[in-house]
Amino acid sequence: MRIATVGDNCIDYYENLHTGYPGGNPVNVAVYLKRLGVEASYIGFVGNDDYGKILTEALSQKGVDISHVSVKEGSTAVTQVELVNGERVFGEYDEGVMADFMLTEDDLHFLSEHDLIVSGIWGKIEGRLPELKSLGNLIAFDFATKLEDPIKEAAIPYVDYAFFAAEEETDDLLHFMVTEKAKGPKVVIVTLGENGSIAYDGDFHRFGIVPCEVRDSMGAGDSYIAGFLKAVIEGHPIPYAMEQGARNSSVTLSYVGAW
Template sequence: MKIGAVGDNCMDVYKQTGEAFPGGNPVNVAVYCVRLGENASYTGVVGNDEYGRLLKDALKDKDVDVSHVRELPGKTAITEVEIVDNDRVLGDYDEGVLEQFVLTDEDIDFLASHDIVVSGIWGKIEKNLGNIKSKGVPIAFDFANKLDHPLVEEIIPHVDYAFFSYDDGEDSFIKDYMKKMHAKGPQLIIVTMGEKGSIVYDGASFFRFGILPCKVIDTMGAGDSYIAGFICGILQKKSIEECMEVGTRNSSITIQYQGAW
């Protein structure tokens, strides 16, 4: 099976130490899917700077297909990160050359050759999702915690597996929201809730899964790890509960070291 990750990337630069780690939602998902034994590619753009070369080389080292990563003149995107009580706090963001990111027809055909395509709210591909979906490839999409973002209504009819994050735990609001979103087209609505676990709605029932206790070093990449695990479970035709477990186990690995990967 092959996962086509597409959209944003960045270098996560830690303010306390000055260390820089490759990241970005689709980038992370691609790496984590390979870690779980699947094949994955990343489609996007980087700058022609040191960070761009570092990010591309790091993905190659993780056996991610980077044949559709383009270099543009300028800076690779940067996110400032600060660790507060073992939790990552995101600071200033410089989009760099990602501001110019546009999928080509060749990119779209390449993505359509995969078993599933995954992207996120900052991936800048919302105008292409319908085209990709029309080619018969399912779409997984991370809306993060942007439940009220105007792009949700535009994007979600094209999405098969819609991921959200919500910090207030399982309550009437989030369950009503999941029902509303499911009615717009996705097969599954998946919500991660941090230390409160995760919840999935399939149009008929809610499924719940807790967390696996572990020593938390850095929560960077926790949600992306869950998404990767869940997607791999889907491709392996596992049950919803099994997909939730794979996602949770994958996330618990990531949060025990510094940086996304």
């Protein structure tokens, strides 16, 4: 099994801790997949600054394939984060060189060699999804809390595993999941934080949480995605995949920083 993640990266800088950690949805998912024993690649832009070096060296140390990470003149993306009672509170975001991210033909060929491609709402590849889909790739996409974003409408017809985030189950949310699945995905999954998760593949499935001491919620959703995807690609049923997502998330919740 070989999975590629594509798009945004950043340094999550915790002002109250005076510390920065490598992060970004696709970056995190790649690291968590490696933690689970899956071969993972990451494609994105980093700046030719110290943060770019920190990010690429950290990914390399984790065993993620960074052969298609491009170093560009400029700054690596930075997200300001504050930790309040274990919950992350996002501040300013400087996109840096990722503002100009785009896939090359060589990147597309590289991606075609993977079993699954993972990106998200800030990944800047929604316009290339039709092409990637035509190459036969399975595609997972994290829409986060952006249930009505225009990018969602552009991307979702080409997505196999569509991930969203919300706070609690409601009738409107269930209706939304049914509506979105009808647009193309095999499965629509919504993570609900401490309320567990729901998945819809024609039937609704629910799973709670794996109890743990929460030190930092950064990366919890990305960990869920990694655990879920590994399980479904291996052929396991959706309820088992949801459990594996929750178990992987509980590991990440127990320490500070995404990884």
